[in-house]
Amino acid sequence: MTASHWGAGVVETHADRIVAVHPHPDDPHPSLINQNIASSLNGRARVLRPAVRSGWLENGPGGGTRGEDSFVEVSWDRALDLVAAELTRVRDLHGNGALFAGSYGWSSAGRVHHAQSQLKRFLNCQGGFVRSKGNYSYNAALVLMPYIVGPYRDHVAQATRWSVIAEHSDLVVMFGGMAGRNTQVSDGGVARHRMRDNLAACHTQGVRFVNLSPMKRDADAELDAEWLPPRPGTDTAVMLGLAHSLLVQGLCDRDFLDRYTIGFNRVERYILGRDDGVPKDAQWAGDISGIPAERLIALARDMAHSRTIITCAAGVQRADFGEQPLWMTVTLAAMLGQIGLPGGGYTIGYGVNANIGNIERPFRSGTLPQGTNAVDKFVPVAMISDMLLNPGARYDYDGAQRQFPDIRLVWWAGGNPFHHHQDLNKLRRAFQKPETVIVNELNWTATARHADIVLPVAAPQERTDFGAGKSDNALVPMPAHVAPPGEARIEYDIYADLSARLGTADHFTEGRDIEAWTREIWTTTQTEARRHGVSLPDWEAFLAGDVLTLPDPSANQVFLADFRADPVAHPLPTPSGRIELFSHAIAGFALNDCHGHASWMPPRDQPSALYPLNLLSGQPGTRLHSQLDNGAFSLSRKIRGREPVILHPGDAAARGIVDGDVVEIWNARGRCLAGAVVSDAILQGCAFLWTGAWYDPDFDAEQHRDRHGNPNVLTHDLRTSSLSQGPAAHSATVQVARFEGVVPDVLAHDPPRFSP
Template identity: 50%
Template sequence: MSRPHLTHWGAFQAKSDGVRLSEVQPFPEDPEPNELIHNVASAQHHPTRVDRPYVRAGWLHNGPGPSKDRGHEPFVPLEWDRAEELLGAELRRVYGQYGGKAVFGGSYGWGSAGRFHHAQSQVHRFLNTLGGYVRSLGTYSYGTSEALLPHILGDAWAIIRGSTAWEQVERHTDLIVAFGGISAKNATMSSGGVARHRIRGRLSQLRASGTRIVSVSPIADDTPAEAGAEWLAPRPGTDAALMLALAHVLITEELTDRAFLDRYTVGFDKFAADVLAHGRAPEWAAEVTGVPAERIHRLAREMAAGRTMISVSWSLQRARFGEQPLWLGVVLAAMLGQIGLPGGGFGHGYGSSAYPGEGGSAISLPALPQGHNPVREFIPVARISDMLLNPGAPYDFNGQRLSYPDIRLVYWCGGNPFHHHQDLARLREAFTRPETVVVHDPFWTATARHADFVLPSTMTVERDDFGMGNADAELWAMPALTAPHAQARDDYAIFAALAARFGVEREFTEGRDARAWLEHLYSSWRRDLPDFETFFATGVAELPMRPQDQVLLADFRADPEAAPLPTPSGRIEIHSSTIESFGYEDCPGHPVWLEPDPEPADRPLYLLANQPKSRLHSQHDVGAHSRATKHRDREPLRMHPADAAGRGLTDGDIALVRGERGSCLAAVRLSDALRPGVVQLSTGAWYDPDPQNPAFCRHGNPNVLFADVPTSTLAQGCAGAHTRVEITRHEGAVPPLSVLTPPASSDAKEAEPASEL
């Protein structure tokens, strides 16, 4: 009998013999099934699964301390009791000597679609039980939005979650101008899961209804063919220039809605005067962007002629000065005067994830309480290398003057910073600085290979849980489909055992095992739903839907006095006095064009490092579907045929990609879906550094190519969307990969650590 399961990228059904999955099929009610579901079964027992606890040999023999041997030395296998004993003693030492402000609780939330076995919640609850931890703030996905939007429009999550419903767009919208496109591949994902994928159908319906889409992106298929979109292909990183030119036309041709601007916004006159004073006309923008001036003029008039949605992808704010195009998207929508109207205004994230524009549940789901964290120190999520390399150093963030904490122990559970972060050689150096690094992971990812303690955690199919995606209104039971791989344990079980050695088991577990927690969370929340046993046996519980006629900021438009925005003025801030008061040269008080760094003559190509089609982030990169997209085990690099021909490259060649901070190998794939001069290499290939050169990835991870710089002082966000590169044919033998096999292990007799624990 097939049993259901839910992942971040789709629901599926599978049979199992108790050890392995078979006959994996998509959820029958999913109209656009996702092939990523086939990564799960093929990855489950891959040789890179962590089979038992391990400790790095140098840590075991020499004790805790900074070490350049992380990532190089073999690991020593341990029995669970011994691993718990050593790690429990180390946690007591660090908390006893330095307190929670010396512990960084790293996690990134995508480890599981389940609500209870949510690695981020588990590790934070555990560390709070011990005395707290230094946390990270924001996300790599839209961290810049999280910092900027509260100043100008409101809470970022509320804006994204409250996006105008697709049904309203279909009924009312004449034109969507989609900066960054509306990506079908990104819309297959959602935190918590996706039962029903709909994006291609949504875009087909829009096309049939007469809605036009202009996709503004260097990549044509950033908006799928179903949309029938017109493609405008500016140079990467120039969207702000194009937007300023559109604003210039709206101002000079008196196409703005002055009544809306006067009632609902502040600061427009300062912005408009600056646009005119700097001559941000279409003719100027054409030189910067490569988009013809005539098309810019015409697009501005088309925007003002009907109901228009200005959509800004998350990708635009993941770049140097990423605040500017995001802010300008809001400004353009305000100038058109359609914010709060059905089908008009501003959208952020359509196609960036599955849930913007969808209904979803009207009620939130239960979550594991994380307790109280007495430690006040934090870092913006993308500044981990800066923190580890510069303890005590001052830095600015969103109007605050802060300093980096002195971290002695890193505890990472759920997530792989060697996927998300930039300048991986620098991150590798940063990981040499703590005294101890602990990682829970099902697989030998790069993060696990750079740890001292590696504890094997279960995959979602190996444990009981329940979950629901942000775009759905069904709570799914997620019973374990197989036994755990080898000696893998749930994060909760690992933490409960460590809490017992710390003397705080009762505080952490409250006397419940994992199954009891599931029943407790469900039963204390369920309202009119079936009891837990009935729900878990049935497999699904229907929840009330949010209204399908949602319009972003409709209440604000109806009465801005009764429903003001949560901004300093209560209005849309085209000019922000608060941001201006910070005095940041890289993010002034209203959106502007900030000149990028000079173009390097030896790196003439623009590389876009976007999310992959074949996996979620780096998850299950060893799975069958992900590996099937590679060539000779290298990540595919898309190039325009003209760019490849000019370098003597053909389809299937292994190429050397050289960037600002490093280089990598990739397999050339020709495509005319890219603007000439632009190449595309997705993120997520497991980092496989050359033993002699950590800045050279043999597998094709583009994050070795990027400098580790923030979007701006305001947001300190991830700026990993694009960089400049040159590409040449790889000469000589293609080096073997190390990421497809476990790291070296030593069965040498265990010695006690040198330090007193």
């Protein structure tokens, strides 16, 4: 048995080697991503011994060129001595505020060997570190939504269940669609994939779906959804056009707006154009979005006369001014007056993972305590390049002005910024700035290749743990099936040895080895379970058994039902206690890129003669982010070894491109190669390139062209706004052409060069 973010699996071994991970028999729709595990863990990219970049080793901290230098394999004693000495040097000279622990990523689904918790506990025992704040997935929502409705993470857990939608809804209007490929994964794991059956039940019950996305396949074919593709980045304009139609047709629920919201009078003036002279009517919205005005008018009427739930995909906010479609989603739902009713209202984030609206955990499992961070500095996660390139510079965030720290040492564990981050050529420049970069890794990813010291670590199937998803109702035993290959080690043991060198062993270990900590964390989980009326077996029985399914804590929940029933007894955690369609707090920040109410601001990067296509990118169906990209299933869907890019037949024909061609995609920031897929399931004028191909720069080519198809060589590093500083990578334009030269080999899945 094993657990992963994409599902439980049954591990098959032969001669002390994992040869396959099979679907769990109780999972109705298991993910095929498990097919990557065996081939990736046994692949040639596996990091087998500690390694040090030759330029750093020969010239000292900061020497050489990260990403281009060769590596020297060393003993564990040498590697740990180097790490301990460098930590001590940086702390003594610059303080703990010069240490940055990136550690952003999903890493293992196990609760004990959680990469972030392990590293953060270790560094907190050393006096602390600068951390990142927020995430790449839905950062705008994390910052914005507390001003409008309340904490976004709480509201995701409280989302109306799909069983309720199947029974009560007539219409689901999906901004950004609801891609099935996203619903095969969930942070912390998923034991049973329920989404497909729950959506099928909605369809069987006669619920109608409208997919407002440039990608038709962002709604599964089984939903028979109407496809209304807006131009990328125009969702807010579409919502405003719908809102205008509701106003002029007298279809707003004024009683709901008066009782449950504040500030609609300001919003109404904006929608009607009373202040700026521009009515945001359906014709205005149609001209901007490309959706016919008459269809928007009819859709608004249909939404008002039906029990309607509005969904907004997380990807919609990862664009210029991404806060606005979130705010406008709430505004539009409030105008319909169905928030808090079964099958009505809105949810932001449906489809972002397998569990939202399907299941929730009844209690939190135990975790490794991280301790207290004595350093109070942080940086928004999408600003890492700016932090490294501009130490001491000031920036706005969440209504306050902050200052970038002067980072001298970066330590990354359990994540791959060369997948997540925008504008990779800029990130490469930024990664040259620290004096030292340390990376814990399974494979020679681009992040490992841009490190100075690389520490090889065990995979989830090579250590004992248990899976307990952040939003799943299952506990999954994760026994160690094989030993780590080469000299790879369990991360806890690495940190324990480092702590001994640094004189903090007692503080870090508290006298426990990793087995004792595992039992302690399971005991904590048992105690928490008993508080919720659940009895769990002892550790040995659990580890030898099957998946444990826990009770569903709220099978029929309706989002904001209590607030609707009595807004005085159940106020929202906003300044007014109500839904703030106009926020005096945000208006008081006087930001020019996020006003006091939802507003239309066109994307900064518009199609032009030079770069005529909108670049779209999204989670692939073949892996989670960039994890296990060198696995068999991931490789099976590539085209001539490269990531697929989807082009409309009209755009392909104009460029002489056919299925299977290797194409070059470029703009002023970078360029990459990809494999062409021609399909009429994408809006003309768009190119869709999957995320997660391991970054493979060719340093001899123009703009260090990526050979593999990573879209983040093309995305810009501007943010959604100065309120949330979220990533806005979906607002990018490119040109595409058939590649006519000698097609270079992809080297991303090979190890780097080694020196004696």
